Amino acid sequence: MATGVPSGKSKKQGMDFQISYVGKKSEEEILNQPAKQLNRINLIEGNHEFETSGRMIYGDNLDGMRSLLNEGFAGKIDAVYIDPPYATQSDFFTSDQKLAYEDRMTGAEFIEFMRERLILIRELMKPTGSIFVHMDEKMAFTIKIIMDEIFGQQNFHNWITRKKSNPKNTVTKKFGDISDYIMFYSKSSKYKFNKQYTAWSEDAAFKEYSYKDDDDERYKKVPIYAPGVRNGKTGEPWRGMMPPKGKHWQYTPEKLDELDAAGLIYWSSNGNPRKKVYLKDSKGMAMQDIFMDYKDAHNQNIEVTGYPTEKNIDLIELLLKSITDQGDLVLDAFSGSGTTAQAAMNLGRNWIVLDSSNEALKALRGRVEYEQKRENVDLFSVNHFSVSFEKVAK
Ligand SMILES: C[S@@+](CC[C@H](N)C(=O)[O-])C[C@H]1O[C@@H](n2cnc3c(N)ncnc32)[C@H](O)[C@@H]1O
Incomplete structure (x- = not known):
């Protein structure tokens, strides 16, 4: 294996190229829009292993994140995981055939949709915070350039390839596509990283x-x-x-x-x-940037929520463990079934998630109510948890 030797010459900081497309706004224009009001729609409290609090904001995440910035959350988020629409031009339904969300945007419209939200996310993050962006091959490479613009190429750490499903016997003229990708960036060079290990075979x-x-x-x-x-x-x-x-x-x-x-x-x-x-x-084998053991359930009916595109909770827990400690604050702006919220709750992290789908709101409420009723909490070490559900005012 040929391995290059770093030259030691100082690297140029910053990007000397940019992606250009019709409708690309200035950062100022994106950041200077007025925030909307958030209205409480529900509060669920209960006992739990960890003292945690969570919030779900139901509505467009652009409005929701502007409201968070307005509330004083700028620079308060420790860690972000997002799994946005992938520009598939498809509609996604729950296991009981209700429309969960439409994924119709493509091209420049999709890129700017992501860019606006990623800029707000960066503003919400602590200087020591990190972000994982989960995408598939359709737009991942384009969004990587946008991430480089927003977070800086020097703050890019990994391009994780995940095996997402079992092998497919595809009838089209191509290899079976069983991978998707997770980009790992931090907001600055001073970020938290807890090395993860897998057991030795x-x-x-x-x-x-x-x-x-x-x-x-x-x-x-x-x-x-x-x-x-x-x-x-x-x-x-x-x-x-x-x-x-x-x-x-x-x-x-x-x-x-x-x-x-x-x-x-x-x-x-x-x-x-x-x-x-x-x-x-040995603590085990240090994890590398190819994840083979975290595929999603092949059948959404066997999962907790029945929400489409629900991600493997072990995957999200692993990612959160790598960039957070107990008590940290996690954000997911595309919550879906609430896997990130559940993972954060399981690990004793606080969380804020956003989604514009009514089915996502129902799915997360179901998870939280289940948590509230769960009986296997050790009665001698119960703590309190509270989750508020809020809606962005129209
Ligand atoms: C791929 S799914 C996320 C699945 C999630 N990771 C899970 O494990 O269940 C993408 C989600 O983004 C949400 N979404 C799309 N556009 C949005 C927007 N502008 N504001 C808030 N949520 C949005 C959709 O409703 C959908 O639930």
């Missing part, structure tokens, strides 16, 4: 940790030096040996002595030291 663990010690514990051998010359202690000789040319020890000579005394240095027959790293100390 036996096969992968045995390949990676291929040695066993006298107690039958699996380990691997890793170099004790790293690239780059150092003048301090890590550049000094250890046991009469200098680090290899152009490298330095990863630990000071004292620390290397300690590791050796603890039996954590492996000496090869020709006297080459390496560190023993044990499987039992």
Whole structure:
């Protein structure tokens, strides 16, 4: 595998190109529209593992987010997940055949629809906040350029490919399309990221940790030096040996002595030291940017809400865990069935979600009422939760 070496030359900051289309407004025009009033339509309270609060704003999310900015939410949101319409030119129905939403916009109209909302989202986010934007291949590449304009190319971190369904035996002249994409951006370079791990499969663990010690514990051998010359202690000789040319020890000579005394240095027959790293100390396999185990339910009837395009809750929980801590505030401006709200509730995060569909309002209310009635909450550690439902005034 050929790997490029970073040149070290300073990179140009900012974009030196932009996407242009008919109807592209200025940021000022987008941000300076007046906000509408929000009217409370319902409040549900109950007991829960976590002390959390949630809000659903029913109406166009552009109006809803303007109202949030007007209320003082600018710079208050820790994390965002959105799964907007994908410009499919289709209508989406619930499992009982009610129209959930229409996805008819295409081209420049769709791009500007997304851009306006992404600009408001950026304004709502904390400087340390991050955002995941879920899309499919139709518009993901175009929206990536819009994201670069709004959040900055330097704040782009991952293009996650998710396996969304089982293999398809497609009759059209193409490969089966079973993936969609999640873009990960932060608002600035100072953002929160909690590394996520998956459990080792036996096969992968045995390949990676291929040695066993006298107690039958699996380990691997890793170099004790790293690239780059150092003048301090890590550049000094250890046991009469200098680090290899152009490298330095990863630990000071004292620390290397300690590791050796603890039996954590492996000496090869020709006297080459390496560190023993044990499987039992591993948190698992660090997650990569291809997600194979988070496909959506193939049949919406088996899901909680029956709302179309409902996403896999484990996927949303994983994403939220990576960029939030307990008590943080999560936003989803295209709530749908309320998967993000449910994931946030499950993890003890506060949330605000928006959607213009009456079926989305019903689906989320169903989830919250279910939560309110749930009996398996540990009675000794119950906390309070409250969810308010509000409507954007016409
Ligand atoms: C793909 S679905 C989201 C599904 C959701 N992630 C889930 O797991 O159920 C997109 C949602 O965006 C909503 N939507 C589309 N345009 C909107 C707008 N302008 N304001 C608020 N919601 C909108 C639709 O009603 C729909 O529920």
